[in-house]
Amino acid sequence: MAYSDKVLDHYENPRNVGSLDKDDPNVGTGMVGAPACGDVMKLQIKLGENGIIEDAKFKTYGCGSAIASSSLVTEMLKGKTLDEAESIKNSAIAEELALPPVKIHCSVLAEDAIKAAIEDLKSKK
Amino acid sequence: MKLPIYMDYSATTPVDKRVAEKMIPFITEDFGNPASRSHAYGWTAEHAVEEARRNVASLVNADPKEIVWTSGATESNNLAIKGIAEFYSKDKGKHIITCATEHKAVIDAFRELERLGYEATYLEPEANGLIDLEKLKAAIRPDTVLVSVMLVNNEIGVIQDITSIGNICRAQNVYFHVDAAQATGKVEINLAELPVDAMSFSAHKTYGPKGIGALYVRRKPRIRLQAQMHGGGHERGMRSGTLATHQIVGMGEAFRIAKEEMHDENQRIKILHERLLKGLTEIEEVYVNGDLEHRVPHNLNISFNYVEGESLIMAIKDIAVSSGSACTSASLEPSYVLRALGRSDELAHSSIRFSIGRYTTEQDIDHAINVLKQKIGKLRELSPLWEMFKDGVDLSKVEWAAH
Numbered sequence: 257m258a259y260s261d262k263v264l265d266h267y268e269n270p271r272n273v274g275s276l277d278k279d280d281p282n283v284g285t286g287m288v289g290a291p292a293c294g295d296v297m298k299l300q301i302k303l304g305e306n307g308i309i310e311d312a313k314f315k316t317y318g319c320g321s322a323i324a325s326s327s328l329v330t331e332m333l334k335g336k337t338l339d340e341a342e343s344i345k346n347s348a349i350a351e352e353l354a355l356p357p358v359k360i361h362c363s364v365l366a367e368d369a370i371k372a373a374i375e376d377l378k379s380k381k
Numbered sequence: 382m383k384l385p386i387y388m389d390y391s392a393t394t395p396v397d398k399r400v401a402e403k404m405i406p407f408i409t410e411d412f413g414n415p416a417s418r419s420h421a422y423g424w425t426a427e428h429a430v431e432e433a434r435r436n437v438a439s440l441v442n443a444d445p446k447e448i449v450w451t452s453g454a455t456e457s458n459n460l461a462i463k464g465i466a467e468f469y470s471k472d473k474g475k476h477i478i479t480c481a482t483e484h485k486a487v488i489d490a491f492r493e494l495e496r497l498g499y500e501a502t503y504l505e506p507e508a509n510g511l512i513d514l515e516k517l518k519a520a521i522r523p524d525t526v527l528v529s530v531m532l533v534n535n536e537i538g539v540i541q542d543i544t545s546i547g548n549i550c551r552a553q554n555v556y557f558h559v560d561a562a563q564a565t566g567k568v569e570i571n572l573a574e575l576p577v578d579a580m581s582f583s584a585h586k587t588y589g590p591k592g593i594g595a596l597y598v599r600r601k602p603r604i605r606l607q608a609q610m611h612g613g614g615h616e617r618g619m620r621s622g623t624l625a626t627h628q629i630v631g632m633g634e635a636f637r638i639a640k641e642e643m644h645d646e647n648q649r650i651k652i653l654h655e656r657l658l659k660g661l662t663e664i665e666e667v668y669v670n671g672d673l674e675h676r677v678p679h680n681l682n683i684s685f686n687y688v689e690g691e692s693l694i695m696a697i698k699d700i701a702v703s704s705g706s707a708c709t710s711a712s713l714e715p716s717y718v719l720r721a722l723g724r725s726d727e728l729a730h731s732s733i734r735f736s737i738g739r740y741t742t743e744q745d746i747d748h749a750i751n752v753l754k755q756k757i758g759k760l761r762e763l764s765p766l767w768e769m770f771k772d773g774v775d776l777s778k779v780e781w782a783a784h
Contacts (some may be wrong), residue, residue: 265690290781291725291766291781294690296766297765316763317765319691320695322692
């Protein structure tokens with residue numbers, strides 16, 4: 257299957273790979289997916305004093321599109337408020353990466369990861 | 382070194398140049414229909430077809446009269462399974478047995494027979510991919526008409542004990558078909574002694590052209606089968622259709638070369654296999670799929686834990702391999718063969734099939750090992766599962782949200 261240039265770019269040079277301290281009260285961690293289904297995404301966000309997301313990190317087990325979706329999401333999240341972050345839709349991710357129909361679920365998973373990270377952060381407050 | 386390096390010989394092989402050269406005159410000049418009995422064009426073609434038949438028969442020590450040309454192993458499997466089941470079910474019954482790790486051409490022929498009222502048993506292999514003979518014995522019933530088991534598995538390369546399986550079938554008067562598409566030129570096949578009633582062959586897995594295959598049908602004792610293709614009564618009524626002379630000539634030449642060279646070639650490939658195995662198993666958390674002893678050296682199916690197969694194939698684009706898992710397209714199902722071995726979904730999702738052959742070099746192997754080591758490291762850096770594993774988390778105890 258041919259991947260779009262944007263997927264290849266994120267796959268070859270993934271942005272913001274890594275982990276934040278999950279016990280930090282200002283860090284929210286979202287882990288979605290299952291190994292049995294072939295993809296697991298871990299997304300972490302760190303909220304600054306001003307209520308703006310100052311950092312985002314990810315690790316993903318999955319196909320190239322899943323890795324690219326989570327890499328893109330970390331870029332989108334930085335500088336956003338939680339409300340803005342919550343409004344990111346999977347369609348925007350799929351469109352930006354030109355995902356084919358069989359890979360739409362990767363963008364859905366990325367959206368789920370954002371929601372899970374925000375929920376985790378809110379539960380700490 | 383030619384990139385990408387071809388390591389997918391189990392999918393198909395290049396046509397050996399000596400084979401291609403031998404085929405060409407039969408497309409342009411000696412184009413006659415081998416069934417034409419009234420002129421030299423036909424006689425020349427017929428002569429070439431019969432020479433090829435002798436070469437195919439010779440590789441597997443059969444009588445040339447026992448070889449029926451088909452379009453490939455898929456057709457051979459269909460003809461043998463449906464043909465034997467249909468011909469003998471009136472006397473024997475409608476129960477058929479195969480193994481869960483067979484090729485789709487066997488599994489789906491069985492499914493079709495089930496649709497027509499047959500009852501099928503799909504034996505689960507042991508964790509090493511081999512059939513437990515006691516389980517086979519227990520599965521045979523008075524109404525069992527046919528057992529079909531492959532000689533060499535296409536995904537994991539294990540060699541089934543078809544001598545013992547055949548003897549069990551003989552003792553119970555059950556017909557025995559073997560899919561040997563992945564076996565020719567790799568393992569010795571002696572049909573004069575093997576207790577096998579029908580065996581499928583393919584040309585393009587053994588350096589011949591695509592679109593041609595053969596079915597061995599035993600003559601002593603004579604095995605009958607119901608034709609699946611009706612027409613001019615070619616191939617003694619078992620498979621009608623004008624013979625594709627150039628393809629047949631190609632298969633004959635490919636099998637002749639295989640017989641002549643397989644001994645030396647397999648020695649060389651065994652050394653390459655050991656080199657690849659040693660290099661890849663230096664990586665942490667890798668699992669070889671299929672028995673390490675009862676196997677052909679041409680195949681190495683290996684799971685790289687905590688790395689997803691499709692992203693790995695994307696990462697190693699310099700190496701043409703296939704994912705043991707079929708999740709490269711719309712289907713997210715991991716390989717049914719690896720699942721049948723009892724491999725976890727994660728390991729089945731993380732598998733790569735390397736298959737090497739006539740033109741694989743030591744440099745190819747070394748390059749592949751280096752690329753794999755580097756890319757596995759990179760992908761594991763990205764993998765949350767690897768991170769959890771390194772932190773000592775038991776992944777089987779985690780409650781995942783399946784989706």
